[in-house]
Amino acid sequence: MLPEQGHLLRIFIGESDKHEGKPLYEWIVKKAKESGLAGSTVLRGIEGFGAKSRIHSAKILDLSTDLPIIIEIVDELEKIENFLPIIDEAIPEGLATVEKVHVRFYRSKQK
Amino acid sequence: MLPEQGHLLRIFIGESDKHEGKPLYEWIVKKAKESGLAGSTVLRGIEGFGAKSRIHSAKILDLSTDLPIIIEIVDELEKIENFLPIIDEAIPEGLATVEKVHVRFYRSKQK
Amino acid sequence: MLPEQGHLLRIFIGESDKHEGKPLYEWIVKKAKESGLAGSTVLRGIEGFGAKSRIHSAKILDLSTDLPIIIEIVDELEKIENFLPIIDEAIPEGLATVEKVHVRFYRSKQK
Numbered sequence: 001m002l003p004e005q006g007h008l009l010r011i012f013i014g015e016s017d018k019h020e021g022k023p024l025y026e027w028i029v030k031k032a033k034e035s036g037l038a039g040s041t042v043l044r045g046i047e048g049f050g051a052k053s054r055i056h057s058a059k060i061l062d063l064s065t066d067l068p069i070i071i072e073i074v075d076e077l078e079k080i081e082n083f084l085p086i087i088d089e090a091i092p093e094g095l096a097t098v099e100k101v102h103v104r105f106y107r108s109k110q111k
Numbered sequence: 112m113l114p115e116q117g118h119l120l121r122i123f124i125g126e127s128d129k130h131e132g133k134p135l136y137e138w139i140v141k142k143a144k145e146s147g148l149a150g151s152t153v154l155r156g157i158e159g160f161g162a163k164s165r166i167h168s169a170k171i172l173d174l175s176t177d178l179p180i181i182i183e184i185v186d187e188l189e190k191i192e193n194f195l196p197i198i199d200e201a202i203p204e205g206l207a208t209v210e211k212v213h214v215r216f217y218r219s220k221q222k
Numbered sequence: 223m224l225p226e227q228g229h230l231l232r233i234f235i236g237e238s239d240k241h242e243g244k245p246l247y248e249w250i251v252k253k254a255k256e257s258g259l260a261g262s263t264v265l266r267g268i269e270g271f272g273a274k275s276r277i278h279s280a281k282i283l284d285l286s287t288d289l290p291i292i293i294e295i296v297d298e299l300e301k302i303e304n305f306l307p308i309i310d311e312a313i314p315e316g317l318a319t320v321e322k323v324h325v326r327f328y329r330s331k332q333k
Contacts, residue, residue, distance in 0.1 A: 074208060097326065151270050217317045
């Protein structure tokens with residue numbers, strides 16, 4: 001269950017970032033699941049720039065291309081606050097934002 | 112026209128969810144258009160987990176892969192409130208959030 | 223550096239929109255970088271409709287397909303307010319929203 005007053009955590013990193021030998025975004029999703037968060041979604045951008053400052057684009061055939069990744073997690077604030085320190089040290093470069101959202105429904109079929 | 116104080120509805124479902132014989136996200140976009148909402152955008156994630164709990168990834172060559180979908184709709188709160196009951200029963204699993212946004216411009220070329 | 227109280231600017235346009243001979247989203251990202259904004263991310267939707275009203279879908283093999291694009295920029299409000307007039311005239315059709323976000327971290331490796 002999620003309370004009506006939820007929070008959205010968004011983490012902006014690069015697709016080529018790694019942690020413990022795997023893509024950082026996969027590692028964060030795994031940690032989110034282990035931490036019992038309600039869900040997570042990984043979006044890949046087609047272009048962008050951030051802390052590293054160079055513009056990366058999916059259109060340039062460049063093996064060094066590092067496309068932007070956004071990981072989105074919706075849960076109650078306390079769970080998000082507990083989660084941030086778990087992933088903090090794994091993210092040398094990036095941005096994390098938190099904003100309030102109203103949860104209108106959260107439902108799952110029980111199996 | 113959109114008022115300056117708008118709301119953003121975000122619906123998190125799975126790509127393989129169906130309704131009335133078509134992908135659920137296509138059905139929701141169709142209903143949003145029929146309902147006169149100002150616009151909608153469908154984003155497909157490359158990985159994620161949610162109500163169904165398994166982690167899905169675009170990297171695994173698995174026909175059962177069910178990638179996360181986010182549908183975003185910006186409009187005034189009243190229109191979003193009227194729209195939610197229309198789609199509610201079609202979504203057995205998923206998450207919907209609403210948040211306030213300031214609309215800075217909304218413009219279209221008249222044809 | 224970003225202040226703890228940041229703002230998220232989201233610009234909804236079409237992939238086929240052009241400005242000064244290049245895709246409008248590339249032009250906006252270039253202007254964002256020139257303006258010293260902290261970062262930007264371009265997301266491409268797989269379906270949507272907006273000001274132009276037709277539903278566009280990545281599934282239809284149609285050369286005229288104009289998929290939805292969302293450009294996201296996180297920075298302090300003043301920088302976003304200064305940036306909007308720079309891009310305003312280049313966007314004949316589209317939507318721009320601004321919302322408050324809490325910046326939890328923004329970090330870069332110095333090179």
